[in-house]
Amino acid sequence: MNVVLATPHPRCVYFSFFSERLNRRTDVVSVTPWLAPIVWEGTFDPVLIDKIYKPMNLTIATTVFAVGKYVRFLQDFLETAEKHFMVGFHVRYYIFTDRPHDVPSVNLSQGRHLSVIQVPGSNRWQEISARRMEFIQTTIERQIRREADYIFCLDVDSKFHAHWGSESLGRLVAVIHPGYYEQSRDRFPYERRLASTAYIPMDEGDYYYGGAIIGGFVEDVYTLTKVCRTRFEEDAGNSIEAAWQEESHLNRYLLDNKPSKVLSPEYLWQDIKAKIKQVKVIRFSAVIKNNAEVRPNV
Ligand SMILES: CC(=O)N[C@H]1[C@@H](OP(=O)(O)OP(=O)(O)OC[C@H]2O[C@@H](n3ccc(=O)[nH]c3=O)[C@H](O)[C@@H]2O)O[C@H](CO)[C@H](O)[C@@H]1O
Ligand SMILES: [Mn+2]
Numbered sequence: 001m002n003v004v005l006a007t008p009h010p011r012c013v014y015f016s017f018f019s020e021r022l023n024r025r026t027d028v029v030s031v032t033p034w035l036a037p038i039v040w041e042g043t044f045d046p047v048l049i050d051k052i053y054k055p056m057n058l059t060i061a062t063t064v065f066a067v068g069k070y071v072r073f074l075q076d077f078l079e080t081a082e083k084h085f086m087v088g089f090h091v092r093y094y095i096f097t098d099r100p101h102d103v104p105s106v107n108l109s110q111g112r113h114l115s116v117i118q119v120p121g122s123n124r125w126q127e128i129s130a131r132r133m134e135f136i137q138t139t140i141e142r143q144i145r146r147e148a149d150y151i152f153c154l155d156v157d158s159k160f161h162a163h164w165g166s167e168s169l170g171r172l173v174a175v176i177h178p179g180y181y182e183q184s185r186d187r188f189p190y191e192r193r194l195a196s197t198a199y200i201p202m203d204e205g206d207y208y209y210g211g212a213i214i215g216g217f218v219e220d221v222y223t224l225t226k227v228c229r230t231r232f233e234e235d236a237g238n239s240i241e242a243a244w245q246e247e248s249h250l251n252r253y254l255l256d257n258k259p260s261k262v263l264s265p266e267y268l269w270q271d272i273k274a275k276i277k278q279v280k281v282i283r284f285s286a287v288i289k290n291n292a293e294v295r296p297n298v
Contacts (some may be wrong), residue, residue: 007125014283023099028278032206032262038176041263041280044167050088053166059090060169061148061218064156065137066095067128071102073287075157078106078114084160084283092148096135125295129211130232130245137225144218150219155212157289164283170261172213172224174254178265178273187235191248196240197231200255209254210268211247212286216260224253 030043037043047151062081066074074095085091092112095103098121108114119135121127136153144151150169180188188208191198214221228249235242242248269275269285 013050028264032258034258036170036258036260038262038264039167039267040278041266046163046167049167050165053169054088056149057090058150058169059092059148060086061092061094061144061151062086063094063096063132063139063144065119065128065132065135065151066097066099066103067119068098068296070156070178071097071099072294073158073289075104075106076159077154077156077286078104078108080160081104082109082112084162085149085164087163087165089166092144093145094139096132096139116215121296122279125291125297126245127129127243128296129247130241133229133232133246133249137222137229138258140218140222140225140264145222148218150216150220152213152215153225154284155219156285157294158212158286160284161187162265162281162283168215168258168261168263168267170215171217172220172254172257172259173213173261173263174207174209174250175257175263175268176212176265177208177210179263181276183208188251189243190244191244192249194242195238195244196235196242196248198235198242198252200252205251205255206258207262209247209251209259211244211250212268213263214250215282228253 009183025040025042028040030038030040032038062078062085078093089111095114095116096119097103097116098119100116100118107207117139117152132153140151180283185205186202187204190200190208192202214224215295228246231249232242232246266279266283268282269282271278271285275282
């Protein structure tokens with residue numbers, strides 16, 4: 001029988017809309033074993049996702065710590081965020097610093113706000129990095145839970161280079177560390193000492209997540225920061241500090257509490273690393289820094 005479909009059924013239009021916009025990825029895994037999306041260019045339609053999220057009138061909190069000499073990274077971080085990060089959404093930046101007078105004034109688009117929160121300095125970079133969990137937890141309690149729907153907690157020594165939008169939103173969001181994307185789990189630098197509460201045995205672990213991005217619903221990130229802070233302090237009481245401070249605790253937490261969305265290394269690259277062919281777009285990357293010069297200790 002010769003069937004001629006003059007006008008496609010509306011459902012067919014829907015499917016052709018998808019196939020035109022998305023060139024399905026076969027070179028990368030785009031879903032976790034627990035069926036959470038792994039976000040890669042070409043696996044989502046930014047226009048369609050924005051149509052879902054924009055009417056919700058969401059506010060995205062963004063925490064960034066700039067303690068000591070790290071204030072120098074703020075200008076580029078904020079200027080590039082204004083160009084690429086959550087454009088068209090309400091964004092509230094929370095800048096944690098011991099040098100409030102050195103926070104640069106950057107022109108923010110409409111609907112975007114910035115507040116500065118004073119935190120103490122430290123003579124150990126490890127402590128500054130790890131105590132982010134504590135300050136994020138207490139600031140969520142004090143104000144963020146009343147001021148935002150979602151939150152991203154980001155490293156300041158970084159720049160945005162391309163679109164980072166509502167495709168990244170989810171209940172609990174983490175990023176695959178670009179250094180360990182292709183490694184097997186026995187190579188992951190998890191905390192391996194049984195004495196630490198961040199301990200992960202050699203035959204466990206899903207991904208190695210980078211400490212530079214934690215995201216999700218404010219309440220889910222609240223619980224994460226509270227648990228990681230408590231465990232970090234419990235370890236300190238036993239004179240042990242996990243191999244990669246709060247990043248180790250983050251990895252332990254996410255092993256037990258699976259993220260609902262995983263960002264590919266497009267969302268956390270490193271300028272020092274050559275691009276790999278699977279990464280079609282670098283959206284956010286760590287700048288090259290001289291650790292000995294910017295950190296209070298080596
Ligand atoms: C790409 C990535 O996943 N980076 C992680 C990695 O090293 P990194 O080398 O990226 O750590 P880092 O030196 O950037 O420190 C983490 C963050 O702490 C803040 N800071 C640090 C030192 C300082 O003197 N002043 C200051 O403000 C700042 O926001 C910085 O971005 O391991 C750290 C844990 O130890 C963190 O988990 C980082 O997120
Ligand atoms: Mn960093």
